[in-house]
Amino acid sequence: MAVYGYARVSTTDQDVTLQEVALRAAGCEVIRSEKRSGTSTEGRTELQTLMEFARKGDTIVVTRIDRLARSIADLASLVRDMEAKGVTLRATEQPIDTSTAAGRCFLQMLGVFAEFETNLRRERQMEGIAKAKAAGVYAGKGRPASISTERVRELRDRGLGPSAIAKELRISRMSVHRALNLKEA
Structure with missing residues (x-):
């Protein structure tokens, strides 16, 4: 029964150190870290490796569930895969422990909020682009040319x-x- 940690940040200029410290404090023996967007599980090789490696009785720990997934579909799929293998999911900053009914319930509620937050961010971005286009300051073709x-x-x-x-x-x-x-x- 091993305890594994998973840390993720979205961009290369962000740092996983604080997550790794929290995961070590939670008793994680091995920590897999990566710098990839959480909007999809595609291309997240460290997460895939962890999911393949975990065995019955093991626990995967994250600091928050949005480090694991940002959509209900991805979260549900990951949790389903873990449950099928007999692997438990825990979060250090949220009362999530899939070995309990209350923990599973809270996980689902937080998953809804994580997806909602992602959708709100996307809507705000699209509103900002529309506003910039209306003001004539958004060309949609990348940065201005730096070559004369x-x-x-x-x-x-x-x-x-x-x-x-x-x-x-x-x-x-x-x-x-x-x-x-x-x-x-």
């Missing part, structure tokens, strides 16, 4: 080829081609 197309064109007109232009401006040849195509299009 005029300078690229000037160098081309002086007889330099794409490789020489790229070397002169310290940019890639592809950037030269894009800049020329943008200006001529």
Whole structure:
């Protein structure tokens, strides 16, 4: 009966250290950590490894259930897989313990709120984009160009080829081609 920890943050500039400390304090013998979005279980190799490795009687511990999943469907699927294997899920910051009826109930309620929070965030993002588009400040085509197309064109007109232009401006040849195509299009 082993106790395993799972820590996750969404972006590479975030840190899992606080989660790992809490998981060690909760008695986790092995901790799997990753920096991946929680909106899907796809591509989360550390979670998949943990799910494959856990055996009957083992416990998987997270600090909060949103570290495990952000949708009811993913959460339900993970919990179902754990229950089928005889693995218990616990959270250090929430009263979740799937070995008890109350813990399973609370898990389902928190899962609903985690998905609700994700949907609210998505709605706010879409509202912000719509507002920015209405104000004419959102082009939807990424960041502004950092290469002067005029300078690229000037160098081309002086007889330099794409490789020489790229070397002169310290940019890639592809950037030269894009800049020329943008200006001529």
